[in-house]
Amino acid sequence: xxxxxxxxxxxxxxxxxxxxxxxxxxxxxxxxxxxxxxxxxxxxxxxxxxxxxxxxxxxxxxxxxxxxxxxxxxxxxxxxxxxxxxxxxxxxxxxxxxxxxxxxxxxxxxxxxxxxxxxxxxxxxxxxxxxxxxxxxxxxxxxxxxxxxxxxxxxxxxxxxxxxxxxxxxxxxxxxxxxxxxxxxxxxxxxxxxxxxxxxxxxxxxxxxxxxxxxxxxxxxxxxxxxxxxxxxxxxxxxxxxxxxxxxxxxxxxxxxxxxxxxxxxxxxxxxxxxxxxxxxxxxxxxxxxxxxxxxxxxxxxxxxxxx
Numbered sequence: 395x396x397x398x399x400x401x402x403x404x405x406x407x408x409x410x411x412x413x414x415x416x417x418x419x420x421x422x423x424x425x426x427x428x429x430x431x432x433x434x435x436x437x438x439x440x441x442x443x444x445x446x447x448x449x450x451x452x453x454x455x456x457x458x459x460x461x462x463x464x465x466x467x468x469x470x471x472x473x474x475x476x477x478x479x480x481x482x483x484x485x486x487x488x489x490x491x492x493x494x495x496x497x498x499x500x501x502x503x504x505x506x507x508x509x510x511x512x513x514x515x516x517x518x519x520x521x522x523x524x525x526x527x528x529x530x531x532x533x534x535x536x537x538x539x540x541x542x543x544x545x546x547x548x549x550x551x552x553x554x555x556x557x558x559x560x561x562x563x564x565x566x567x568x569x570x571x572x573x574x575x576x577x578x579x580x581x582x583x584x585x586x587x588x589x590x591x592x593x594x595x596x597x598x599x600x601x602x603x604x605x606x607x608x609x610x611x612x613x614x615x616x617x618x619x620x621x622x623x624x625x626x627x628x629x630x631x632x633x634x635x636x637x638x639x640x641x642x643x644x645x646x647x648x649x650x651x652x653x654x655x656x657x658x659x660x661x662x663x664x665x666x667x668x669x670x671x672x673x674x675x676x677x678x679x680x681x682x683x684x685x686x687x688x689x690x691x692x693x694x695x696x697x698x699x700x701x702x
Contacts, residue, residue: 450494457499460506467502475501482543487621488550490593504542508535553593554624558655560594561630565652572645579605597622612638626658 451458472479475498482497491500515534519527564585571581582602589595597618604614612635619631630651637647 446494450492450499453492453494454503456503456506463506464499464502467505468496468498471498471501471505482546484621484623485546485550488554488623489546490553490596500546501539501543504539507542508538511535511538554622554627556592557594557597557622558624558626559659560589560592561627562652562655562659564589564594564598565648565655569645569648569652572648578611578644626655630655 447461451461457464479497479501482501486495486497486500487493512531512535516528516531519530519534521527523530567585567588568578568581571584572578576584579602582598586595586599586602590599600621601614601618604617605611609617615631615635615638619628622628633651634644634647636642637644
């Protein structure tokens with residue numbers, strides 16, 4: 395009996411260690427197979443979707459590791475949030491993320507990240523708040539999805555601001571090149587090369603790519619307008635399309651639209667300067683009150699203690 399008990403005590407750690415080692419080996423093998431990023435089979439999906447999925451597996455590690463789970467969440471999101479997907483698709487385009495992302499898949503990726511963080515949230519909430527922490531964990535997971543969704547919106551808004559700041563300079567460069575005798579395609583190519591490291595250069599580079607692939611000039615600018623969906627950019631591209639349809643020289647249109655952008659930029663600066671005085675009112679009052687307390691405080695304390 396004693397020998398059997400000793401053998402059992404030795405056998406249990408060995409079995410546990412073997413199971414742990416097997417689990418680690420299987421996990422490492424799964425990671426290595428997922429990182430290889432093999433192309434999907436052509437017979438499984440449509441040709442374009444296969445190319446999109448293969449590109450997405452190359453550019454995003456999370457999608458490569460958890461593709462079936464993200465696609466499941468994408469199917470759920472497609473049916474649960476049909477109205478939100480249109481706006482999110484526009485924000486994906488405006489934020490400059492890879493075009494292979496679908497809106498429902500990007501939201502599914504955010505939901506997967508929140509789901510993976512939920513055990514950590516529950517553990518921390520149980521440690522800090524006790525039993526009510528079980529209910530706070532899912533709330534924090536939902537807040538994580540909201541934060542990632544908000545982050546995408548902020549990223550799109552900031553990129554649109556960068557495009558609007560740099561667009562007047564790109565239009566001026568196009569005007570100078572075309573007035574110097576260059577054709578529109580050559581001028582656009584040089585301008586895109588000059589601003590290739592900025593968001594405005596990337597967007598006009600997509601316009602140039604569309605035209606090189608055979609798309610008409612008007613359709614290429616309309617595609618840019620649909621991607622960005624900003625009021626100021628829409629008005630500028632609308633003026634370019636209208637001038638193209640009426641036969642107005644593009645150099646004249648680019649110069650006038652650059653002046654319009656500069657005027658709107660100065661108007662925005664004046665509006666922000668006017669709001670700065672109102673925004674600084676409360677901090678100024680608080681600083682003034684603290685200064686008065688620092689100056690009069692010793693006299694008040696001296697008066698109170700002398701009275702006592």
